[in-house]
Amino acid sequence: MDKPHITQAMIDAYDEYTHLTLDRRRFMERLTALAGSGAAAAAIAPLLAAGSASAETVASDDARLLAKEVVYGGGSGEMKGYLVRPKEMAAPLGGVIVIHENRGLNAHIRDVARRMALEGFIALAPDFLSLAGGTPDDEDKAREMIGKLDAAATVADAQASLQFLAGLDGANGKVGAVGFCWGGGLVNRFATKSPELKAGVAYYGAQPPAVDVLGIKAAMLLHYAGLDARINAGIDAYRTALEANGKTFEIHMYEGVNHAFNNDTSAARYDKAAADLAWRRTVDFLKTNLA
Helix, strand or coil, rough: CCCCCHHHHHHHHHHHHHHHHHHHHHHHHHHHHHHHHHHHHHHHHHHHHHHHCCCCCCCCCCCCEEEEEEEEECCCCEEEEEEECCCCCCCCCEEEECCCCCCCCCCCHHHHHHHHCCCCEEEEEEEHHHHCCCCCCCHHHHHHHHHHHCHHHHHHHHHHHHHHHHCCEEEEEEEEECCCCCCHHHHHHHHHHHHHHHEEECCCCCCCCHHHHCCCCEEEEEEEECCCCCHCHHHHHHHHHHHHHCCCEEEEEECCCCCCCCCCCCCCCCCCCHHHHHHHHHHHHHHHHHH
């Protein structure tokens, strides 16, 4: 069977479904109209979505790593997370908070935390739905739950995660954060509130209010997708505010790719070349700022 043809309009409809106003029924109706039939839409939908089957690129029992579930105090309650560090550590390491998309702490983000640990960091992937009962298996439910989170509370939980990570044995006390989609937006907001954050990396994340940019102390690395008109609309104002306030930052635009280009569990939106380049820039940036 030939691989279904996926158009930009289909990807845009999926983005509206997962981030804006479409519900599942209306998304499938629009996808059916775009694909030409219900059968074609049913074949295309899984390619647009992220799939857990392909989430593990670093084995959960990789012998080079030590990984465990952790519980620690959050901003207003108990936080849960996934902590990964290299098994062999010749010296204390910088810490990296890995902040999930609007699907919660899933298998893909756990895999990203393992990748980060293999790069020479202690990685903590918090579940920002901890206080709501934890990330559910149903992605639609997870998105609904994340949409109800209080912005200030998530920043407080991020700060608690930073303090937990900085205080671990084997940590050098310097902590950065990398976030994707919803998590990228949280990295941007968190950076405006935390003088202790040393480095922030936001993948296609919503920008903070310009008036809050003065509070940023961290060096910032901002990755954007060329086809992501929704998020990219805020770049100019953010850049202007960063420049006006003398902040240390880099902005990289990856032309011709979509929102979520780093997520290799989404066949339609993942772009290996852009993801590999952004990852290498991210790792180099974190090594520079967390050494």
